[in-house]
Amino acid sequence: xxxxxxxxxxxxxxxxxxxxxxxxxxxxxxxxxxxxxxxxxxxxxxxxxxxxxxxxxxxxxxxxxxxxxxxxxxxxxxxxxxxxxxxxxxxxxxxxxxxxxxxxxxxxxxxxxxxxxxxxxxxxxxxxxxxxxxxxxxxxxxxxxxxxxxxxxxxxxxxxxxxxxxxxxxxxxxxxxxxxxxxxxxxxxxxxxxxxxxxxxxxxxxxxxxxxxxxxxxxxxxxxxxxxxxxxxxxxxxxxxxxxxxxxxxxxxxxxxxxxxxxxxxxxxxxxxxxxxxxxxxxxxxxxxxxxxxxxxxxxxxxxxxxxxxxxxxxxxxxxxxxxxxxxxxxxxxxxxxxxxxxxxxxxxxxxxxxxx
Amino acid sequence: xxxxxxxxxxxxxxxxxxxxxxxxxxxxxxxxxxxxxxxxxxxxxxxxxxxxxxxxxxxxxxxxxxxxxxxxxxxxxxxxxxxxxxxxxxxxxxxxxxxxxxxxxxxxxxxxxxxxxxxxxxxxxxxxxxxxxxxxxxxxxxxxxxxxxxxxxxxxxxxxxxxxxxxxxxxxxxxxxxxxxxxxxxxxxxxxxxxxxxxxxxxxxxxxxxxxxxxxxxxxxxxxxxxxxxxxxxxxxxxxxxxxxxxxxxxxxxxxxxxxxxxxxxxxxxxxxxxxxxxxxxxxxxxxxxxxxxxxxxxxxxxxxxxxxxxxxxxxxxxxxxxxxxxxxxxxxxxxxxxxxxxxxxxxxxxxxxxxx
Numbered sequence: 099x100x101x102x103x104x105x106x107x108x109x110x111x112x113x114x115x116x117x118x119x120x121x122x123x124x125x126x127x128x129x130x131x132x133x134x135x136x137x138x139x140x141x142x143x144x145x146x147x148x149x150x151x152x153x154x155x156x157x158x159x160x161x162x163x164x165x166x167x168x169x170x171x172x173x174x175x176x177x178x179x180x181x182x183x184x185x186x187x188x189x190x191x192x193x194x195x196x197x198x199x200x201x202x203x204x205x206x207x208x209x210x211x212x213x214x215x216x217x218x219x220x221x222x223x224x225x226x227x228x229x230x231x232x233x234x235x236x237x238x239x240x241x242x243x244x245x246x247x248x249x250x251x252x253x254x255x256x257x258x259x260x261x262x263x264x265x266x267x268x269x270x271x272x273x274x275x276x277x278x279x280x281x282x283x284x285x286x287x288x289x290x291x292x293x294x295x296x297x298x299x300x301x302x303x304x305x306x307x308x309x310x311x312x313x314x315x316x317x318x319x320x321x322x323x324x325x326x327x328x329x330x331x332x333x334x335x336x337x338x339x340x341x342x343x344x345x346x347x348x349x350x351x352x353x354x355x356x357x358x359x360x361x362x363x364x365x366x367x368x369x370x371x372x373x374x375x376x377x378x379x380x381x382x383x384x385x386x387x388x389x390x391x392x393x394x395x396x397x398x399x400x401x402x403x404x405x406x407x408x409x410x411x412x413x414x415x416x417x418x419x420x421x422x423x424x425x426x427x428x429x430x431x432x433x434x435x436x437x438x439x440x441x442x443x444x445x446x447x448x449x450x451x452x453x454x455x
Numbered sequence: 456x457x458x459x460x461x462x463x464x465x466x467x468x469x470x471x472x473x474x475x476x477x478x479x480x481x482x483x484x485x486x487x488x489x490x491x492x493x494x495x496x497x498x499x500x501x502x503x504x505x506x507x508x509x510x511x512x513x514x515x516x517x518x519x520x521x522x523x524x525x526x527x528x529x530x531x532x533x534x535x536x537x538x539x540x541x542x543x544x545x546x547x548x549x550x551x552x553x554x555x556x557x558x559x560x561x562x563x564x565x566x567x568x569x570x571x572x573x574x575x576x577x578x579x580x581x582x583x584x585x586x587x588x589x590x591x592x593x594x595x596x597x598x599x600x601x602x603x604x605x606x607x608x609x610x611x612x613x614x615x616x617x618x619x620x621x622x623x624x625x626x627x628x629x630x631x632x633x634x635x636x637x638x639x640x641x642x643x644x645x646x647x648x649x650x651x652x653x654x655x656x657x658x659x660x661x662x663x664x665x666x667x668x669x670x671x672x673x674x675x676x677x678x679x680x681x682x683x684x685x686x687x688x689x690x691x692x693x694x695x696x697x698x699x700x701x702x703x704x705x706x707x708x709x710x711x712x713x714x715x716x717x718x719x720x721x722x723x724x725x726x727x728x729x730x731x732x733x734x735x736x737x738x739x740x741x742x743x744x745x746x747x748x749x750x751x752x753x754x755x756x757x758x759x760x761x762x763x764x765x766x767x768x769x770x771x772x773x774x775x776x777x778x779x780x781x782x783x784x785x786x787x788x789x790x791x792x793x794x795x796x797x798x799x800x801x802x803x804x805x806x807x808x809x810x811x812x
Binding site: 099100102104106107108109110114115118119121122125126127128129130131162163164166167169170173195196199200201283285290291292293294314316317318319320321322323337338339340341342343344421423 | 456457459461463464465466467471472475476478479482483484485486487488519520521523524526527530552553556557558640642647648649650651671673674675676677678679680694695696697698699700701778780
């Protein structure tokens, strides 16, 4: 059996095999998406997420097929004309590209790979409707300062703020009062099979979607747009058949995580991150941490430059049954490795992984 | 254990529990969506579908999150301005509604519930780019004549034709030469968990998507639009993480179905349909088949009007562990039942179900 330190799909949360078995026994594959049984599991997933991540009661939780779809739906639902994208790598650039695909007037502010922005660089032009930030850039392991992002909202209360927490949830502690749209994919920090994205949406973002719809702007087809997703989540009745099995698994893994406790998860994540960073900082002749500044280094995704190339190391680790990620951009593919640090990874796993370097 | 004759989600294909167990053992939850392991299972799914449903080699097979998403992506990718929708019930109306949501000039030609169109009614105005047909309308159990649909394409080779085969696949034998976009959801005839839709696309439809993109028309965000899906399927490299577990299950269920053989599946479906129809035709004091004309009655979804109301019957069947579907439109909800007849349903299941009426 391999242990996966890849950035997602990744090591499954340890209870997944048992939950899958239970799903078969409880006939989760066959139950209707409009019945009582579905409502119960839907509420378990949304209530669990609300509790674990401290999501305000007036914020909405919607499900899509991936974080990538979440990017598209957020832009469609909240931007008539102008968006701004503070990009720190491949995944934040994806949302910028999507805004252009959707024929919005999108502006990009680009950080160097491995770096982020000073708070003085976070300037929002007057016409901007949506400002997009990536908390944790999965391609580079850079992490933005949340207080700086909150300050953007405080100074610009009328614009909407989108936050990519794809690879930092559930570890990240977001103050949702300053965020209008946040999104997650479950195959990273939650250790679930891929195929489900989560969007957390503020009342202000919903108002914008309603306003755009009223102006006859294309916000996407019903059920997939923010207005249609709101209708479905409020009635707890899905018009479109969702990934019921994934929602069942999510609700149960959230229950497991609530039993462990989010503070414990955060503490363990920090412990494991320290172990990983210390190791590479003590082996600087062979490795260097790609994000030099520890204040902006993600505890959940560490990117390491391997002197002399990463490919043979990746192969060696694989031969020991440890799978790590490649670099993302073509120029990093054979130079970087990416190591994730999610709740499914134990301290023992991390120690064992590092012993093979 | 219940037996589900609902229209989807429905009775799981019998091998699903074993395939799920194997998925855990084979670490399908953790494997990368850009690696060799994924490519193998992706090809198994697409090759299996191509073989089972006789899809031409030059047609493309794309995966989305649901048939509902398929409707949206087909409209986005193939219509600049004008579509026409021949609607026979709630699900064909959904695609018409989506075209309007997406700000297309959509025209509806509506059949009475339980009825369909004469070939003379299938007239396509000159400006139409996409004509949408529903082979099997899951809400009413009405089935359109495929030859009539093919003739539309023969007479109008320049327009694109979309065919909803959501609840008739894999039973339906489509001659894809006359169809540009067909779509399926796996939680019906394939007996899989919900969360995956399939789109089968002709080269002509792809050309249209390219042309629209070149004209700077919004065809949806990359990876989700027909052009982006083509790129991903041709490189066998998913940019966006797909529902890998569902693709694994699909490939394996397709293999099982190929072992049974499509002709056997069709023969068995016809046998079971005859049993169901004969039963209700022999009990006309209590029931009537909603689709009177057998030529347009779907073998895979039978809708029955229950004289005196359907609710107590549905409850009674449930107490015997047989689950059937409600009517879809509000006015049918308490009058109709819907019984599906998919490969997962055995002749014995059908006999037992009917014995409880």
